[in-house]
Amino acid sequence: MDPFRGRVAVVTGGGGGIGAELARAFAARGSKIVLADVDEAAMAKVEAELAAGGAAVCSIRTDVSKRERVEALAEAAVQRFGSVHIVCNNAGIATFGEIVKSPHEDWEFTMGVNFWGVVHGVECFVPRLLAQGEGGHVVNTASMAGLVGMRWLGVYCASKFAVVGLTEALHRELEPHGIGVSVLCPMIVETSINENSVRLRPAHLRSQAPPPAPPPTGAMKGGIVSAVSVAKRVVRAIEERRLYVLTHPEQREILRRRAARLEAAFEDLAG
Ligand SMILES: NC(=O)c1ccc[n+]([C@@H]2O[C@H](COP(=O)([O-])OP(=O)(O)OC[C@H]3O[C@@H](n4cnc5c(N)ncnc54)[C@H](O)[C@@H]3O)[C@@H](O)[C@H]2O)c1
Numbered sequence: 386m387d388p389f390r391g392r393v394a395v396v397t398g399g400g401g402g403i404g405a406e407l408a409r410a411f412a413a414r415g416s417k418i419v420l421a422d423v424d425e426a427a428m429a430k431v432e433a434e435l436a437a438g439g440a441a442v443c444s445i446r447t448d449v450s451k452r453e454r455v456e457a458l459a460e461a462a463v464q465r466f467g468s469v470h471i472v473c474n475n476a477g478i479a480t481f482g483e484i485v486k487s488p489h490e491d492w493e494f495t496m497g498v499n500f501w502g503v504v505h506g507v508e509c510f511v512p513r514l515l516a517q518g519e520g521g522h523v524v525n526t527a528s529m530a531g532l533v534g535m536r537w538l539g540v541y542c543a544s545k546f547a548v549v550g551l552t553e554a555l556h557r558e559l560e561p562h563g564i565g566v567s568v569l570c571p572m573i574v575e576t577s578i579n580e581n582s583v584r585l586r587p588a589h590l591r592s593q594a595p596p597p598a599p600p601p602t603g604a605m606k607g608g609i610v611s612a613v614s615v616a617k618r619v620v621r622a623i624e625e626r627r628l629y630v631l632t633h634p635e636q637r638e639i640l641r642r643r644a645a646r647l648e649a650a651f652e653d654l655a656g
Contacts, residue, residue, distance in 0.1 A: 388522060388565075388623050389414035393466040395458070396420055397449050397506060398476030400427030402576030403526065403569075406616035407473050412440035414620065416471065419462040421447035423476075423585060441466070449476045449502030452509070459509040469513060470521040471623065474506035475569075477526055478582035482597025484539035490592040491540050497590075499544035507555065514564055522565040522623045525552045529572045529607075529636055533643050537600035545570075556628050567622045571632040572607040574615055607635045 394411040398404035399420030405427075408418050412435045420442065422428045428444040435442040443465050447458045462469050480487075480495045503525050514521045530538045531545030552568035559566050615632050622630045 386520075387415070388471070388520075389416045389620075391415060391417075392470035392521075393417045393419065393462065393468055394471035394473065395462050395469055395510065396473040396475060397447065397458075397502065398422055398526075399444070399473075400424040400431060401581070402578060403571075403574060403612045403615050404473065404475045405431045406612040407475065407524075407619055408435060408442075410613075410616040410620050411471065412438065412442065417441040417466050418443075419458070419465065419469070420444035421449070421458050421476070423448050424581075449474070449505055450497035452501075452505045455502075455505035455509045459513060463513065468517050468519060469510060470517075470519060471524070472506060472510040472514070472521070473524045473526070473619075474503040475524070475526040476502050477528075477578075478585060479578045480541045480544075480582065481537055481600055482540070483537065486597045487540050488592035488594040488597075490590045491597075492543075494586055494590040495540050495544050496547075499541070500547045503548050503551065507551070511555070511559070511564075514559075515562055520563045520565075522567065522626075523552075523555065523559070524567045524569060524619055524623070524630075525555075526569045527552065529570050529631075529633070529639070531568070532570055532636075533639055537604050553628070565623060565626040567619070567628055567630050569615070569619060569622075569630040569632075570636075571610070571615055571630075572636060573605060573609045574632070575609050575611055606639075607633050 394416045396404045396408045399408045400422035420428045425446050432442050432444045445458050445461050447454050477499045480491050527548040528545040530542045531549040556566035
């Protein structure tokens with residue numbers, strides 16, 4: 386069965402970057418699209434473009450950090466299209482700075498969007514997918530920062546490790562129900578995430594403390610790939626029902642080194 390044609394895909398963070406490219410890629414494959422984002426103007430542009438291309442599409446203003454908004458999104462999606470099959474919990478923000486210097490507001494903002502946003506997506510959509518009994522796929526956007534702890538990204542890493550852990554568990558739970566689960570873990574992707582993350586921080590989580598120093602030049606490793614190429618990888622992962630979606634060849638060596646460090650931790654046990 387074609388996982389895209391005639392199916393309904395919900396994409397949070399669909400107003401730009403990776404989310405908008407996921408929506409474009411699914412629409413090109415014949416899916417109906419529900420965009421969800423806090424940025425209504427950005428979403429409206431993507432919606433108009435997809436509609437002009439012949440897609441059935443709607444957009445619903447949603448702050449994923451609020452459970453009741455995600456529940457309203459799920460209800461609205463089902464009301465509009467009858468069911469939901471692909472759920473991309475993709476909305477996210479970036480946070481930089483060393484942990485000891487991170488204001489408490491950074492934790493709340495980052496976990497609110499990156500962690501709770503995904504939890505809300507799972508809570509509000511997965512029971513519906515199960516009740517429908519029509520299969521489907523959940524894609525949670527984490528990051529390479531969800532697979533390796535990185536200096537300058539500690540708060541962000543915590544939010545993304547949580548997403549990887551819950552997605553690995555969800556994959557095991559939903560497999561017997563014929564529902565695929567993937568976790569997207571890119572390194573750097575060409576999007577406006579840094580600017581958006583500053584602009585979108587709610588007033589009550591703006592810290593009085595000076596912002597932590599930005600990472601020094603060269604601290605962020607790896608090449609930069611396009612959001613289009615990332616969306617292609619996600620489409621393939623859905624087709625092939627693959628759990629991990631990696632995007633950069635450089636990831637292999639970094640993950641090997643992590644695995645080697647874990648392996649080395651057993652040396653003491655041998656004697
Ligand atoms: N760009 C990268 O280098 C990179 C790398 C690894 C992982 N990621 C992850 O990819 C995902 C998408 O990021 P992107 O790079 O496309 O950034 P982006 O800023 O271009 O897109 C993110 C979208 O999410 C929306 N958003 C932010 N907070 C929201 C909220 N509370 N509720 C609903 N929508 C909200 C923004 O308005 C924006 O349209 C994020 O989860 C991010 O952490 C990005």
